[in-house]
Amino acid sequence: MTTDHVEPAVPGGECEREPDPSDSLRTFGAVVQALREHAGLSRVQFGELVRFSKHTVESVELGRRMPDASFVERAEEALGNTGALRHSARFLTRGDAGLAAWFRQWARLERTAVSLCTYECRLIPGLLQSEGYVRALCENEIPPLSDDALEATVQVRMERQQLLRERPNTTFDFVIEEAVLMRRLGGAQVTVEQLDLILDLGFLRNVTVQVMPANSEQHACLSGPVRLLEMPDGRWRAYSEGQENGRLIAGPKEVSRIHMRYARLRSQALSPKDSMGLLMRIRGAL
Known part of the structure; x- marks a missing residue:
């Protein structure tokens, strides 16, 4: 897919301008609309009843x-207590709403990976972002996002973050530039x-x-951000992202080079213990 066929995204590859509806969302929405119209209610009238x-x-x-x-x-x-909406709501899925078109394949691989490695020099990695931080990213997007796109981004980012707790046997390694942590x-x-x-x-x-x-005098990843993941069959994949595009990298030689750079970077970064100490000092200075 070329950049001529994708929409602008919030940094981090996890947002697009309008979410793509999943089949379950379309079906649920059609049922709501049919019941609302059968009840003779306009969207304004129905909105007043449900307080939305x-x-x-x-x-x-x-x-x-x-x-x-x-x-x-x-x-x-409001629509008769038939039980239809409660029952169908249990089967709703978001699909890939709120994800940039070029990020979706990587996001799907994340769900089954046994190991994920991330280096970021631009912003806090998506899997570590707070809701307020996500909203700040969206509010800084140019051109501005619609309300729906902003809310879809926040929700999908929070849902993705659950991977850290829901997959305790998957390792998640992050290397973040100090300058990113200092940005307000x-x-x-x-x-x-x-x-x-x-x-x-x-x-x-x-x-x-x-x-x-x-103040590090050495840096193995000056070429930019790094994302790597190990699949259940032992194969590794990498992901590279820039403005308005992203690329899944499967070639063994290219993935190997990126993996070597990341491994060297980890040895150049502060230890996990020292890193947490630095985070606490930055937090305490605010």
Whole structure:
């Protein structure tokens, strides 16, 4: 896929301008719309009954938004308590909503990987981002994101982050530039919450966080960010991303070179213990 056929994305490859509806979201939305119309309600009237905006009702009916539990319950009550919405809501899936088109294949591989390695020099890695940080990224996107795209991004980023806790036998290694941790994206409070989250996740047994110090005289990954993962069959894949594009790398020789650079970078970064200490000092200075 060329850059002429994809939409702009929030940095980190995990957002696109409008989420792609999954079949289950489309079907659920069509059922809501059919029941609403059968009841003789406009979207505005129905929105008042379920205490959601007309815009949200429209997004759900078109399959662009995952309805939360309160929407399902209020809609069920407003549309006759048939049980149809409660039952069908259990089978809803987001598909790849909120993910950039070029990032989707990598995101699918993440779900089954036995090991993931990430180096970032631009921003906090997506799997470690707090909700406030994600919103700050979206709010800085040019051109601005729609409300639906912003909310889809936040939700899918938070859902992806559950991998760290749901896959305790998968190892997650992160190397982050010190300069990224010093950036006050979103303001002091967002930064505090973001650092607290990294510290919290960094103490999980399957997660390792290392900081690449700003005063380092050596650096093995000057070519840019690195993502690597090991598949269940032992094969490795890499992922490279730039502005408006991303590329899954499967060639053994190319993946091997990237793997060697990452391994050297880990030896150049602060140890996990020293990295956590530095994070605590940065957090304490705020």
